[in-house]
Amino acid sequence: VNLGWAVDRMMAVATGQCCQVGSTLQRVHEEMVAEALRIEAEDREACSAIGAFGQDLVPEGANVLTHCNTGMLCTAGIGTALGVVIAAHRAGKRPHVWVDETRPVLQGARLTAWELGKLGIERTLIADVAAGSLMARKEVDLAIVGADRIAANGDVANKVGTYPLAVLARYHDVPFYVAAPVSTIDLSTPTGADIPIEERDPAEVTSPLGFDLAEPGTPAANPAFDVTPAELVTAIVTDRGVLRPPYGPALRGLSSTRGAA
Amino acid sequence: VNLGWAVDRMMAVATGQCCQVGSTLQRVHEEMVAEALRIEAEDREACSAIGAFGQDLVPEGANVLTHCNTGMLCTAGIGTALGVVIAAHRAGKRPHVWVDETRPVLQGARLTAWELGKLGIERTLIADVAAGSLMARKEVDLAIVGADRIAANGDVANKVGTYPLAVLARYHDVPFYVAAPVSTIDLSTPTGADIPIEERDPAEVTSPLGFDLAEPGTPAANPAFDVTPAELVTAIVTDRGVLRPPYGPALRGLSSTRGAA
Numbered sequence: 001v002n003l004g005w006a007v008d009r010m011m012a013v014a015t016g017q018c019c020q021v022g023s024t025l026q027r028v029h030e031e032m033v034a035e036a037l038r039i040e041a042e043d044r045e046a047c048s049a050i051g052a053f054g055q056d057l058v059p060e061g062a063n064v065l066t067h068c069n070t071g072m073l074c075t076a077g078i079g080t081a082l083g084v085v086i087a088a089h090r091a092g093k094r095p096h097v098w099v100d101e102t103r104p105v106l107q108g109a110r111l112t113a114w115e116l117g118k119l120g121i122e123r124t125l126i127a128d129v130a131a132g133s134l135m136a137r138k139e140v141d142l143a144i145v146g147a148d149r150i151a152a153n154g155d156v157a158n159k160v161g162t163y164p165l166a167v168l169a170r171y172h173d174v175p176f177y178v179a180a181p182v183s184t185i186d187l188s189t190p191t192g193a194d195i196p197i198e199e200r201d202p203a204e205v206t207s208p209l210g211f212d213l214a215e216p217g218t219p220a221a222n223p224a225f226d227v228t229p230a231e232l233v234t235a236i237v238t239d240r241g242v243l244r245p246p247y248g249p250a251l252r253g254l255s256s257t258r259g260a261a
Numbered sequence: 262v263n264l265g266w267a268v269d270r271m272m273a274v275a276t277g278q279c280c281q282v283g284s285t286l287q288r289v290h291e292e293m294v295a296e297a298l299r300i301e302a303e304d305r306e307a308c309s310a311i312g313a314f315g316q317d318l319v320p321e322g323a324n325v326l327t328h329c330n331t332g333m334l335c336t337a338g339i340g341t342a343l344g345v346v347i348a349a350h351r352a353g354k355r356p357h358v359w360v361d362e363t364r365p366v367l368q369g370a371r372l373t374a375w376e377l378g379k380l381g382i383e384r385t386l387i388a389d390v391a392a393g394s395l396m397a398r399k400e401v402d403l404a405i406v407g408a409d410r411i412a413a414n415g416d417v418a419n420k421v422g423t424y425p426l427a428v429l430a431r432y433h434d435v436p437f438y439v440a441a442p443v444s445t446i447d448l449s450t451p452t453g454a455d456i457p458i459e460e461r462d463p464a465e466v467t468s469p470l471g472f473d474l475a476e477p478g479t480p481a482a483n484p485a486f487d488v489t490p491a492e493l494v495t496a497i498v499t500d501r502g503v504l505r506p507p508y509g510p511a512l513r514g515l516s517s518t519r520g521a522a
Contacts, residue, residue: 098482101466101474103364103388109467109475117479125481127364127466128390129422133458133487136424161390163397164429171428197394205362205388206370211472213362214370218378220386221359226394 001149005183006039040076046181046239047077051087054144054179054237058088058095062141065131067100068159069107070146070179071115080179081144082112084237089121097123098134102161104204104222128161135172143169144237147180154230154247155192163226170232178228179237182254192227200224262410266444267300301337307442307500308338312348315405315440315498319349319356323402326359326392329420330372331407331440341407341440343373345498350382358384359395363422365465365483389422396433404430405498408441415491415508416453424487431493439489440498443515453488461485 013035017028058064064085071082078086088095097116102108109125116123126134134140143165149157156162156178169176189195202220206213214220236243236251243250274296278289319325325346332343339347349356358377363369370386377384387395395401404426410418417423417439430437450456463481467474475481497504497512504511 101364103362103390106474109479113479114476117476123480125463125466125475125479127421127483128388129364129425130482130484130487132425132428133421133484134482136487160388160394164390164393164425167393167432168425168428171432202386205386209472209474211470213367213470214386215375215378218370218374218386219384221391221395222388223391223394226391226397 001186002181002183009039010035043075043181044077046183047075047079047083049239050080050179050181050237051078051083053239053242054084054177055087055091055093057142057175057177057235057237057242058084058093059141060093062088062093062095063098063139064095065098065100065134065140065143065165066112067108067128067145067161067165068102069111069115071112073111073115080146080181081177082115084144084177084179085116085121086119089119095121097121098131098140099123099125100128100131100161100165101125102159103128104208106208107159131165132168135168135174140172140174142175142177144177144179147178147184148225149189149195150178150180150185150236150251151189151191151195152187152248152251153191154233154236154245154251155195156228156230156233157192157195157225158228160223160226163228166228166232175234176232177235177237178233181239185251185254187252192229195225195227197226198224262447263442263444270300271296304336304442305338307444308336308340308344310500311341311440311442311498312339312344314500314503315345315438316348316352316354318403318436318438318496318498318503319345319354320402321354323349323354323356324359324400325356326361326395326401326404326426327373328361328369328389328404328406328422328426329363330368330376332373332376334372334376341442342405342438343376345405345438345440346377346382347380350380356382358382359392359401360384360386361389361392361422361426362386363420364389365469367469368420392426393429396429396435401433401435403436403438405438405440408439408445409486410450410456411439411441411446411497411512412450412452412456413448413509413512414452415494415497415506415512416456417489417491417494418453418456418486419489421484421487424489427489427493436495437493438496438498439494442500446512446515448513453490456486456488458487459485
């Protein structure tokens with residue numbers, strides 16, 4: 001949703017400029033570059049704000065579980081969920097991160113673990129299935145993830161594996177946080193039930209990065225995302241502040257303040 | 262536990278034979294081979310009995326979720342959890358199996374999916390993280406897994422990833438079954454809290470089958486097993502019948518009837 005929102009902003013600038021008397025292709029180009037740089041600057045600021053609001057939720061020396069990649073490699077700033085960890089680290093809280101490898105595409109193993117290493121933040125990679133026993137052994141103080149889309153009621157679509165993590169967190173009384181900029185809120189989607197789940201290439205399951213894990217031709221299913229119901233989300237950390245349930249009124253209020261959306 | 266139990270039986274035969282007047286190495290060898298063949302035959306029968314008892318729990322056309330490998334490749338017979346599926350298939354119930362790939366060692370992707378294909382049983386491989394959204398979409402009718410050890414109170418140690426599956430099954434009101442021969446019951450272990458969890462080579466997480474998924478040197482944790490509390494287990498399918506909670510008295514009764522243990 002965040003990506004679509006940015007494309008909409010770019011298209012609005014392009015269309016608006018093209019309609020002006022005396023406009024040139026050169027001028028359209030300049031205005032679009034300027035808008036792209038504004039979006040970049042705003043995203044950097046949004047990440048910093050998410051980090052600042054979110055790090056209040058991270059106790060000193062916390063064991064933080066995260067899923068997928070949500071840091072500097074996928075935003076213009078310090079990130080969303082990982083931005084919160086980075087802000088806590090910069091505040092001297094010495095967090096340790098359990099990094100879900102995030103099958104099937106392995107963003108945790110390939111990106112998040114690497115990124116945290118570069119930043120000097122203590123981290124331990126795990127197979128996604130290990131999260132349950134870590135929680136049972138009380139080795140997880142909080143879980144924090146990003147979002148691809150937040151529906152008007154607070155339901156969250158995110159990388160597959162987010163929802164089971166939220167269920168486990170609830171079962172173990174571990175706080176489960178979602179961190180995302182306001183531009184991820186989609187008020188045109190009433191609930192998570194209205195979010196279509198993309199089914200991706202089964203080869204991501206059977207042969208990740210081209211390496212065969214199963215016999216070629218094995219039937220596989222590969223839902224790219226899942227939906228976490230709002231009732232399992234302890235709080236939503238945005239660039240405008242931390243939201244608590246019930247999310248509906250809070251999201252409507254915040255969303256109306258966002259840029260050109 | 263099942264493996265240790267079989268080794269104990271073999272050692273008892275060897276020791277007993279060696280102590281007899283006039284015994285020869287040849288005679289010890291013959292008696293041990295005979296005992297091994299008895300264990301094999303008993304295991305084959307135990308699997309068939311588990312299948313026969315368990316298939317009553319499988320509805321016509323059921324979508325069955327399973328974890329790890331529990332079939333003909335790891336028993337002398339049709340298997341434990343997978344034996345139940347095979348028995349249901351042979352009874353004409355046309356089950357469809359969701360096969361957890363079972364990170365980190367991928368027994369589901371490499372063995373179970375292959376084995377079901379050979380048997381002509383419909384199956385779909387999934388990343389372990391997809392189980393939650395399948396349950397949310399009501400595409401799982403039951404989950405069934407094996408066991409490495411069943412404690413005296415019914416707590417179950419099994420491949421890592423079993424416990425989160427049990428939590429998800431409870432959250433979605435999906436029956437969660439454990440299938441294992443009586444020789445897996447360990448009355449000397451009071452509860453799951455008394456079961457040590459083996460921590461295996463982190464390279465299984467970072468570089469499965471020798472293929473690097475994460476930067477070499479990335480710290481990783483790799484618990485091989487997890488413990489599912491008895492309260493999350495709908496029923497335990499054994500070769501002597503289907504046990505329902507409370508498991509303590511039922512397990513004590515059954516265990517006393519097993520072979521040379």
